[in-house]
Amino acid sequence: MSEPIRAPILEVDRIRTRLGGEWLHRDVSFSIPRGQVVGLIGASGTGKSVLLRECIGLQRPDGGQLRLFGEDIWTLPLERLNQVRRRFGVLFQEGALFSSLTVAENVAVPLKEHTALPGRLRDELVTMKIRLAGLPMEAADKRPSELSGGMKKRAALARALVMEPELLFLDEPTSGLDPISAREFDHLLRVLCDSLGLTALIATHDLDSLWGMVDRIIVLYRGRVIADGPVARVAATDHEWIRSYFAARANEEG
Amino acid sequence: MDEPGLDHGLSEAGCELRLRGAWCIDHLERVDRMMAELRVPHDRAVRVDAAGLTRLDSAGVMMLVNRLRALGVVWSNVSLHHFKPAQLTLIHLVADRLDARAGPRRRRRTPLAVLGRSMAGATASLAGQFVFLGRITEALWDLARHPARLRHRELTVQLQSVGLGALPIIMLMTFLVGVVFAYLLGVQVQKFGANIFVVDGIALAVARELSPMLTAILIAGRSGAAFTAQLGAMKVTEEIDAISTLGLSPVQVLVLPRLIAIVIALPLLTFVGDVMGILGGAVVAASQLDVTYYTFFERLKAVLPLETVLFGMYKAPAFAAAIAFIACRNGFAVTRDARSVGAYTTTTVVQGLVAVILINAVFAVLHPEIPR
Numbered sequence: 001m002s003e004p005i006r007a008p009i010l011e012v013d014r015i016r017t018r019l020g021g022e023w024l025h026r027d028v029s030f031s032i033p034r035g036q037v038v039g040l041i042g043a044s045g046t047g048k049s050v051l052l053r054e055c056i057g058l059q060r061p062d063g064g065q066l067r068l069f070g071e072d073i074w075t076l077p078l079e080r081l082n083q084v085r086r087r088f089g090v091l092f093q094e095g096a097l098f099s100s101l102t103v104a105e106n107v108a109v110p111l112k113e114h115t116a117l118p119g120r121l122r123d124e125l126v127t128m129k130i131r132l133a134g135l136p137m138e139a140a141d142k143r144p145s146e147l148s149g150g151m152k153k154r155a156a157l158a159r160a161l162v163m164e165p166e167l168l169f170l171d172e173p174t175s176g177l178d179p180i181s182a183r184e185f186d187h188l189l190r191v192l193c194d195s196l197g198l199t200a201l202i203a204t205h206d207l208d209s210l211w212g213m214v215d216r217i218i219v220l221y222r223g224r225v226i227a228d229g230p231v232a233r234v235a236a237t238d239h240e241w242i243r244s245y246f247a248a249r250a251n252e253e254g
Numbered sequence: 255m256d257e258p259g260l261d262h263g264l265s266e267a268g269c270e271l272r273l274r275g276a277w278c279i280d281h282l283e284r285v286d287r288m289m290a291e292l293r294v295p296h297d298r299a300v301r302v303d304a305a306g307l308t309r310l311d312s313a314g315v316m317m318l319v320n321r322l323r324a325l326g327v328v329w330s331n332v333s334l335h336h337f338k339p340a341q342l343t344l345i346h347l348v349a350d351r352l353d354a355r356a357g358p359r360r361r362r363r364t365p366l367a368v369l370g371r372s373m374a375g376a377t378a379s380l381a382g383q384f385v386f387l388g389r390i391t392e393a394l395w396d397l398a399r400h401p402a403r404l405r406h407r408e409l410t411v412q413l414q415s416v417g418l419g420a421l422p423i424i425m426l427m428t429f430l431v432g433v434v435f436a437y438l439l440g441v442q443v444q445k446f447g448a449n450i451f452v453v454d455g456i457a458l459a460v461a462r463e464l465s466p467m468l469t470a471i472l473i474a475g476r477s478g479a480a481f482t483a484q485l486g487a488m489k490v491t492e493e494i495d496a497i498s499t500l501g502l503s504p505v506q507v508l509v510l511p512r513l514i515a516i517v518i519a520l521p522l523l524t525f526v527g528d529v530m531g532i533l534g535g536a537v538v539a540a541s542q543l544d545v546t547y548y549t550f551f552e553r554l555k556a557v558l559p560l561e562t563v564l565f566g567m568y569k570a571p572a573f574a575a576a577i578a579f580i581a582c583r584n585g586f587a588v589t590r591d592a593r594s595v596g597a598y599t600t601t602t603v604v605q606g607l608v609a610v611i612l613i614n615a616v617f618a619v620l621h622p623e624i625p626r
Contacts, residue, residue, distance in 0.1 A: 099590070132312065144591070164278060164313055194343060195343040196312060
């Protein structure tokens with residue numbers, strides 16, 4: 001509201017992270033403008049998940065700045081950080097649904113904590129989000145342990161979306177799903193991002209997701225960003241790791 | 255300026271709604287109130303104009319769609335004007351997903367349903383108890399025919415943690431209870447100048463009731479809770495399933511060593527408890543009641559028959575079997591959610607204590623005579 005629309009929604013500025021005595025991120029910088037769906041790729045262990053955790057304020061980088069909505073989140077007092085946290089949603093790799101609550105109760109948690117809405121409106125919102133995430137209403141009263149992997153992800157997405165976030169962080173959203181469910185989930189994400197006007201940063205290994213639904217990809221390699229741009233352009237980059245990464249798919253199809 | 259607003263006008267062509275301000279989740283209650291006051295003839299066309307709208311999110315769209323539908327407006331009669339293309343996509347998506355199928359979902363449970371559910375749960379759990387008892391008996395029978403199948407290593411580890419590990423706390427607790435009991439009893443017998451009878455009281459109480467009960471209660475809390483938490487955590491990480499698929503019996507591998515260890519350890523601990531409790535009594539007798547250690551133990555030989563000590567120790571395996579059974583059964587019942595391990599561990603401790611006291615009462619009723 002206060003910042004100009006043109007300003008990037010997320011700025012990662014010369015981030016450095018040291019983990020177990022080694023530099024995980026030496027110098028990572030990029031920025032994401034409003035409305036873009038960005039894929040973050042890199043080999044296992046290059047710190048994609050750590051970078052996401054730093055962006056959402058769970059783990060402190062050793063150097064550099066992270067600006068969300070124009071605010072440097074690691075200098076904010078906790079109260080202001082929590083205000084910023086209301087403006088983005090996170091989809092954790094395993095969904096991270098609260099196992100003792102039903103799906104509907106899970107989705108209602110942020111509403112109960114952050115709004116004073118009466119129960120009737122809350123139920124209405126929860127129902128809508130569950131429907132938007134493509135779950136049948138029968139799933140609302142089930143517990144996470146009674147759901148399939150794909151449904152868990154959808155339920156987690158419904159919870160991530162319930163506070164009407166402007167920005168969504170997703171950690172491996174299609175991991176553990178069969179290819180058909182994964183494509184359906186990609187499609188759902190893209191539709192929601194477009195119609196809700198979401199900006200999204202997706203850490204993923206799934207090449208099909210990259211080709212199918214992402215506007216731009218960022219490649220992390222040995223602690224640096226080695227490529228950044230639309231998928232086709234990045235795939236054509238002359239770099240050993242990127243070539244073998246995309247060749248894996250070519251081999252699969254050939 | 256961001257406050258949401260709604261004007262509406264009625265003409266023969268239909269009804270016109272003009273939306274103003276921010277229709278979003280932060281102002282949802284206000285939007286709800288405005289929409290509640292709205293009256294629209296449901297057979298006419300509705301024209302929604304967004305010229306004054308500053309923000310719109312899916313919560314705002316939901317209010318528009320749901321409330322107009324609640325007023326009986328057919329969604330296809332609604333025409334949308336001056337919305338941004340992105341907002342139109344959003345409205346179509348929400349209207350599409352929130353179709354008639356999304357009815358009321360909340361089902362309240364009546365007290366009768368709750369009662370029925372808990373009774374069905376209790377019955378199922380009782381059946382489960384018998385199945386588990388059967389599996390343990392089967393495994394024990396198997397072990398009796400093939401003694402080599404006993405897992406020595408696991409049994410030794412369990413003996414160490416159940417028996418040796420509990421030794422210090424058992425010694426301290428029984429000693430202190432002996433002290434307190436001798437002190438209270440001493441105050442009474444002193445009134446009659448019958449100080450020497452404190453030995454009779456201490457010996458009988460400690461050997462027959464206090465030491466077996468106290469030891470069993472401590473072990474029920476200490477090892478019972480540990481068994482449930484260990485097996486429960488293994489259940490959560492699917493290690494128990496892995497044991498089954500490797501062709502091993504989880505009961506044979508996990509339950510029997512624990513059961514045997516506790517059945518061996520508890521009588522031994524009880525005996526240690528007897529010694530420490532009587533020692534506690536002797537300390538008080540010597541320091542407060544002018545009964546020297548020599549007199550105390552001379553009298554003890556005369557008034558404490560072996561049968562009384564054995565009676566206390568012979569209750570212990572029964573306590574032990576009950577504790578192990580309850581703890582392992584609850585460990586296997588753990589489900590894969592965060593609260594489950596904690597809930598079942600609590601259940602184990604409570605059921606274990608109740609079982610120990612019940613079994614003790616049964617023994618007391620069956621053997622009321624006190625050997626002299």
